[in-house]
Amino acid sequence: xxxxxxxxxxxxxxxxxxxxxxxxxxxxxxxxxxxxxxxxxxxxxxxxxxxxxxxxxxxxxxxxxxxxxxxxxxxxxxxxxxxxxxxxxxxxxxxxxxxxxxxxxxxxxxxxxxxxxxxxxxxxxxxxxxxxxxxxxxxxxxxxxxxxxxxxxxxxxxxxxxxxxxxxxxxxxxxxxxxxxxxxxxxxxxxxxxxxxxxxxxxxxxxxxxxxxxxxxxxxxxxxxxxxxxxxxxxxxxxxxxxxxxxxxxxxxxxxxxxxxxxxxxxxxxxxxxxxxxxxxxxxxxxxxxxxxxxxxxxxxxxxxxxxxxxxxxxxxxxxxxxxxxxxxxxxxxxxxxxxxxxxxxx
Numbered sequence: 001x002x003x004x005x006x007x008x009x010x011x012x013x014x015x016x017x018x019x020x021x022x023x024x025x026x027x028x029x030x031x032x033x034x035x036x037x038x039x040x041x042x043x044x045x046x047x048x049x050x051x052x053x054x055x056x057x058x059x060x061x062x063x064x065x066x067x068x069x070x071x072x073x074x075x076x077x078x079x080x081x082x083x084x085x086x087x088x089x090x091x092x093x094x095x096x097x098x099x100x101x102x103x104x105x106x107x108x109x110x111x112x113x114x115x116x117x118x119x120x121x122x123x124x125x126x127x128x129x130x131x132x133x134x135x136x137x138x139x140x141x142x143x144x145x146x147x148x149x150x151x152x153x154x155x156x157x158x159x160x161x162x163x164x165x166x167x168x169x170x171x172x173x174x175x176x177x178x179x180x181x182x183x184x185x186x187x188x189x190x191x192x193x194x195x196x197x198x199x200x201x202x203x204x205x206x207x208x209x210x211x212x213x214x215x216x217x218x219x220x221x222x223x224x225x226x227x228x229x230x231x232x233x234x235x236x237x238x239x240x241x242x243x244x245x246x247x248x249x250x251x252x253x254x255x256x257x258x259x260x261x262x263x264x265x266x267x268x269x270x271x272x273x274x275x276x277x278x279x280x281x282x283x284x285x286x287x288x289x290x291x292x293x294x295x296x297x298x299x300x301x302x303x304x305x306x307x308x309x310x311x312x313x314x315x316x317x318x319x320x321x322x323x324x325x326x327x328x329x330x331x332x333x334x335x336x337x338x339x340x341x342x343x344x345x346x347x
Contacts, residue, residue: 045080046267050106051095052255053087053211055235059165059293060108060255061085063286070278078271081106087212093191100156105263108163108255112192118151119334121256123343125194126331127324130252131347133164133291139346144339153261160276161257161283164290166229167249171242173224175310179203179323185224188214195227197327198251202320211236218242229253231290234297239307246310247298248320257283 050067054060068081084090090098095107096114114121123129130136139145140162149159170176172185183203189195191208199206207223211232217223218241226238232253233239257279264272302309312320332340 043077045075045078046271048079048081048106049084049089049104050081050108051084051089051098051104052108053092053095054085054165054232056083056085058231058235059286059290060163061235062289062293063163063282064108066285067278067282070282071275074274074278075271079275087210091210091212093210096157099258099260102156102260102263104260106257106259108257110190111162111254111256112190112195114152114157114256115192115194117155117157118148120148120151120336120339122192122194122331122335123339124252124254125192125198126328126335126340126343127198127250128321129328129340129343130167131249132167133252133287135346136164136252136254137287139343142342142346144342149256152258156261157258158261158264159256159258160279162287163255163257163283164287165253165255166231166290166294168227168229168251168253169233169245169247169249171226171228171233171238171245171307173243175244175308176225176246176248177310177312177316178319182225186222188217188223188226194327194331195251197330198324201324201327214238215241227251230294230297230301234301239301239304242307244310245301245307247312248317250320250324 048071050064052060052064056062056065064083064085068083071079071081089095089104092107092109092113095104096109096117098104099107111121111124115125130139145162149161152159170182172182174181176182179202182199185204186207187199187204188209189199189206190211196206196208204225207217209217209223214223214226215236215238218226218238226242227250228236228238233242233245239245267275298309301307328340
């Protein structure tokens with residue numbers, strides 16, 4: 001992010017959020033002065049603070065851990081990585097702003113969160129667009145998919161990779177065998193206009209909420225239902241407070257791994273090149289492992305007998321698809337018809 005750059009939501013910010021942005025400007029300007037003047041750090045290694053909100057045992061958590069391990073092995077004394085999982089440092093929302101202002105150097109945030117900066121990222125939230133992770137990878141490897149990595153560089157956010165978590169399932173207080181079963185339920189969702197429209201389309205009441213608040217909200221009845229991957233449902237113990245989980249695979253949950261643009265461009269060439277290689281290596285490993293981790297998590301949930309896992313047949317899933325299909329048309333102009341068609345073609 002350059003001086004004078006802006007990080008704007010597509011909707012008007014609250015006064016608190018604006019205040020937060022203003023309060024971080026001083027830190028950002030100091031960072032620019034440090035780097036711009038050469039910033040002699042002596043023999044101290046470059047510090048990369050890497051924050052995310054999921055457990056270390058999730059696909060993202062394990063891949064982040066491998067990133068740190070390989071950096072420690074290949075760049076000893078040159079780069080030091082500090083991992084802050086499980087929202088220990090900050091929430092996803094806060095980490096996007098912190099990255100843009102240089103307060104942290106690396107994040108891995110749900111793709112849904114970036115719709116405040118560019119509407120194109122909303123394509124990943126369209127229901128039943130991607131049938132599996134293979135289709136997602138095909139799209140992300142396309143010219144249009146790769147272009148998304150660079151879409152926020154001028155705002156201080158340089159995309160480096162897409163990391164998978166998995167396909168999402170619905171959890172609820174009653175069996176969700178058909179869309180009508182969701183009528184009136186309070187669904188926790190991420191801060192995404194597409195996900196909000198998705199829940200409204202099936203008659204639910206969407207509640208935008210930080211990931212770290214979900215377990216208690218389910219436990220106390222502040223929300224009734226949620227959508228998430230098997231690995232998140234298991235690692236965060238949502239299955240303990242959700243009597244039913246319906247296997248729909250209706251949406252994709254993935255992350256953008258991003259670095260602060262100015263920080264990255266000022267790294268020594270050899271360090272930056274090695275970090276790029278490490279990111280590529282851990283991305284390939286993590287995305288391959290994601291499916292396995294989710295499959296194992298599903299098995300553990302079934303073994304626990306805390307939640308009943310409901311499988312739907314093809315005809316039942318088709319009813320869900322038809323119920324949610326209007327969401328595509330609702331966001332076609334905003335996201336871009338061509339981008340949606342490219343993603344659809346990946347199937």
